[in-house]
Amino acid sequence: MMADGRLLGRVALYGVAWLTLAFILMPLVFVTWLAFFAQEIPSFPPEGYSLKWFGAIAGNRNFVTGFTTSLQVAVAATLIGLLIAVPASLILARRQFAGSAVLNQFLLLPLVVPGVVMGTSIYVFQIETEIATGLPILGSLGGLVAGHTLLVIPWTVRLVTASLTGLDRAAEEAAQSLGANQWTTFFRVTLPAIRPGVVAGALFGFVTSFGNLEMSLFLVGPGRVTLPIAILQYLEWKIDPTVAAVSVLQILLIAVAMIITDRYVKLARVV
């Protein structure tokens, strides 16, 4: 009787787990499936399979430049985000000062504020700055990167701070007693120790930036598109499986990035 109850519980647990997993994976499966449909108007069941939509991507200038722009912006925003987040995390994890808790929450705000609100406010901010300084900010690649940096920071700060809290300060002190100054200590001891957090933070920041639509819509200049914007624009006219094919490529890119990252740092241990 007892054993039966336990068995039942186990079956229920596995059942719920698999259902949840299926629920999460369903869109990915359908998008991937759709990308190989032969007909132009997606309908079930498929009339046949084809790779032509993948070929169509290369012929669409918007997708190609959008992909390049998104990649450039995401890489730049991630690097700048790291340059800000690592020192910020060092201070936040190690110094207690008036307002440090508030600052910690403040740096996470971009995760909480809706993308449209962020986009609007940064748009207005960039207009005002441009008027005040005369510098060409709005619509520039730099302006777009600046906005995306805000998307990267919460991830990097959170993950780097987490790995810093688990770090034994004594190792840094040992390095100093052995003759390493603060810089050498940071690069030879601290940074290698928090590398998993840095890499994971960078990866999540990169993914967030690469997939961002709302903020980019406000900040791109005329004629400039990111990949999500290119997809949106394409969908305004057509709903053929090209969009699904683009999505499959994007999913693959991120999956490969994750798998490569996971080889060097075990993501499951950090996140």
Add this chain to the structure above:
Amino acid sequence: MASLTLDALTKRYGDNVVVKSVSLDVRDGEFLVLLGPSGCGKTTTLRMIAGFVPPSGGSMRIGDKDITTLPPWKRNAGLVFQSYALFPHMTVNENVGFGLDMRKVDRAEITGRVAEALRLVRLEGYGERYPRQLSGGQQQRVALARALVIRPDVLLLDEPLSNLDAKLRLEVRLEIRALQQQLGLTTVMVTHDQEEALTMADRLVVMSDGAVRQVGTQSDLYERPADLFVADFVGRSTMISGAVTAPGAFRSDGGLSLSCQPSAAAGPATIALRPERLTLGAAAQGLANHATGKVTFVSYLGALLDVHVRLNDTDHVVVQIPNRSDGHVPAVGDTIEVGWPASACLVFPREAA
């Protein structure tokens, strides 16, 4: 190697003085142990020597060189931490070689000196392993090798054995001491474990509340404690409070008349008695102090027995006797004679509270 001098070293955090004007001379090649309960300032003192805590006052010298304001990386002090503090992403060889690398020693010499240091701590052949692949004792030996390989002017040990299990602790204790003597290292160790302190040190410094209570050898501290705190902290003592009434005469609060050494000044005082200086049974009769009491508790320590004896309503003593199969073992409730010579009474005037 060199001597280490602390002169009126002080550390304040706001109004809180955690180290109060500590002055010490650590001789070349000497093993000095800072001993005290937690919060006594011993660790802060060590961290000031290492350069991690800037002193609020006073100065420090290694040999003739003033190090008071030098950053840690310019002090040439080897440090061993309680948590080992190995670099987890480096192999044992890289860990040990780190200090030499910082000193721009050339590759070939690093390889040789690292191998030599690992041989000293009996870890040849472990060079390619990572710290996580080693046991606690091995990790601590790597930490020791890493501190020794730079040929430090002073070796600083911060509770180095606290994370090891009891048996290993005894082993590593002897190893550290043997190495220290073999290499003639000027060493300062911090510990709260008095047995560890007593077995390893050339001289000990007892600290409490940020101040040095006494500096001396093991027998100085044990036979001639400077105050009641030291008498209580180093070894064990039972206390009898009362007053010195005349030179050599003491009257306890419980009404016992005892003879003590005539040097003690008249006034309220406490006597500290080492349990092994007391005698039980017939032999007690001939001693300067003797009293009759009731056994309240006997604890069996293997080679020794602790017998707790109540002498009257306020006074009680602990007597330590050897556990001999032929001897009579007192039982709880027995009435028994306790005696001790006048020289066993360590008398401390009681400070006005």
